[in-house]
Amino acid sequence: MQLLIGPIVGLLLLGVGFGIVERFWPSIRGQRRLRRGWRTDLAWFAWQPTLGKLLSGVVVFVAIMSLGALVMSPIPTDELRGVSPRETWVTGLPLVAQVGGILLLGDFLGYWQHRAFHTVGTLWKFHSIHHSSTDLDWLSSVRVHPINDIASNVVVALPLLFLGFSPVAFAAYVPVLTLYGVMLHANVSWTFGPLRQVIASPTYHRWHHTSEVQGLNKNYAGLFPWIDRLHGTLYLPKGVQPMQFGVAGEAIPTGFFGQMKYPFRGAGSSSEPAEAASARA
DSSP: OHHHHHHHHHHHHHHHHHHHHHHHSBSSTTOOTTOTTHHHHHHHHHHIIIIIHHHHHHHHHHHHHHHHHHHOEEEEOSSOEEEEOOOOTTTTSOHHHHHHHHHHHHHHHHHHHHHHHHHSHHHHHHHTTTTOOSSOSGGGGGOOOHHHHHHHHHHHHHHHHHHTOOHHHHHHHHHHHHHHHHHHTSSBOOOOGGGTTTSOOHHHHHHHHBOSGGGTTOOOOSSOHHHHHHHTOOOOOTTOOOOOBSOTTOOOOSSHHHHHHGGGSSTTSSSSOHHHHHHHO
């Protein structure tokens, strides 16, 4: 029971906070609070900060320790042989500068791993779960298959740790980015005005989730839309909000356990995700 106290409190706080902003600044007016798929999202919400966090944490820890065995130097102490962090030019930077570097480099790495999950058929099977919500709001953000979650974390974290960024900087980075990611899925019409192509907004990310053809395979960055602009994958029309969401052409299960099993049913049977095929049709 104690394991669930944190998620329950988090659900209540986030529900109240985002309930207010979605009420006053809606992207899609009239979307019901108990919309399609809310039970499935509650199951994902219970999974992510408990068993999901434990599973992801163990795998990422093993990956980090494996990397450490290769690139860190053992130092004898009075009681045991420990390991020292990898010494690089990054190690000597102030903590604030390291956090900024993590945000920038992490988003660049995140862009490419995210793009891979959309364009490689086997990876798309896992990522399609995140895109399965047909009514998008803040709670939809929790639909992340554990394989998708683990792979994304490893691909971003290991290179940054190898470069010498401090674990303390990571500790400051992860909670903020997690909350920001929840906000990007909210049913709000914010675009951030003149900063719309500089900082990711809910409108920018909701276009990434649309099933409308013009938005497919666009807006991969998590924080900085200008990374998409540099790679020709930015789609952010002025004064227009996406209206349709979900995955066209795929019968993704609507329940939690069905979505957990879905990527393993015939994984790799398609060489390209339905999104990529539809975008060229």
